Amino acid sequence: MKVKAVATNELTSVKLLIPHPMETGRRKDQSGTIVPAHYITEVMAEHKGEAVFHAEFGPGVSRDPYLSFEFIGAKAGETLTISWVDNKGGSEKSDFPITSI
Amino acid sequence: MGISRRQFFRTVAWVGASLSVMSVLPERLLARWNAGAFKADKLEDAVREKYGSLPVEDSSAIQLTVPEIAEDGAFVPVSVSSVMPGITSISIFSETNFSPLVASFDVMPRMRPNISLRIRMAETGNVVVMAKAGDHLYRASRLVVVSVGGCG
Numbered sequence: 665m666k667v668k669a670v671a672t673n674e675l676t677s678v679k680l681l682i683p684h685p686m687e688t689g690r691r692k693d694q695s696g697t698i699v700p701a702h703y704i705t706e707v708m709a710e711h712k713g714e715a716v717f718h719a720e721f722g723p724g725v726s727r728d729p730y731l732s733f734e735f736i737g738a739k740a741g742e743t744l745t746i747s748w749v750d751n752k753g754g755s756e757k758s759d760f761p762i763t764s765i
Numbered sequence: 766m767g768i769s770r771r772q773f774f775r776t777v778a779w780v781g782a783s784l785s786v787m788s789v790l791p792e793r794l795l796a797r798w799n800a801g802a803f804k805a806d807k808l809e810d811a812v813r814e815k816y817g818s819l820p821v822e823d824s825s826a827i828q829l830t831v832p833e834i835a836e837d838g839a840f841v842p843v844s845v846s847s848v849m850p851g852i853t854s855i856s857i858f859s860e861t862n863f864s865p866l867v868a869s870f871d872v873m874p875r876m877r878p879n880i881s882l883r884i885r886m887a888e889t890g891n892v893v894v895m896a897k898a899g900d901h902l903y904r905a906s907r908l909v910v911v912s913v914g915g916c917g
Binding site: 675688690705706711714715716717718719720721722723724725726727729730731732733734735736737 | 797798799803839840841859862863864865866867868869870871873875876877879880881882883884885915
């Protein structure tokens with residue numbers, strides 16, 4: 665997971681890229697068998713223990729989801745915790761530093 | 766006098782602390798993923814599963830930015846922003862997809878309604894955004910011409 669969180673004044677802009685196949689469950693591989701659905705269902709962000717972002721995804725989100733969002737009340741030097749879960753029970757949770765420009 | 770003043774405040778503090786823990790836990794432990802909305806195969810059904818039957822109106826206060834032509838339907842960039850106060854939820858739909866609901870965002874108290882995401886589009890059709898503020902849904906919609914479908 666790649667995350668860039670930049671605080672300017674009160675506003676923190678977050679861009680993140682999550683490497684994930686995001687299989688829809690409708691694609692066939694070369695031998696013609698359906699590739700089972702495997703996609704991220706939820707993405708969350710927390711700052712100082714408070715949820716600042718929550719998204720639900722379906723299989724219509726592109727492979728290797730790339731998204732951005734904004735929130736207020738954080739400063740450079742603080743930490744943003746990003747986590748996601750997928751439909752097969754996979755998950756990831758990591759801390760990222762909030763930087764200034 | 767079965768309960769002392771100190772005991773009373775201790776109990777109140779304990780109940781308060783327990784409630785705040787309980788209010789956080791379900792959010793983390795129980796999946797809130799709205800299966801009904803994501804599995805719906807028609808736009809209207811997906812909207813109803815997600816938001817119930819709230820009145821819908823078109824709004825120019827919802828800014829939806831998409832390409833007019835997407836050469837690759839597997840990666841269509843979508844941006845949504847609004848200056849409308851009180852938005853609590855934003856959902857992105859692709860009308861022609863097998864399952865139209867693509868993604869749903871809870872606009873948390875500290876979050877600004879300004880998001881972007883890359884989505885798959887099966888074929889040419891409308892990208893529709895619904896923003897919930899109060900008991901209303903505000904809609905923005907844009908046609909995207911897709912050269913090669915992205916749901917193969």
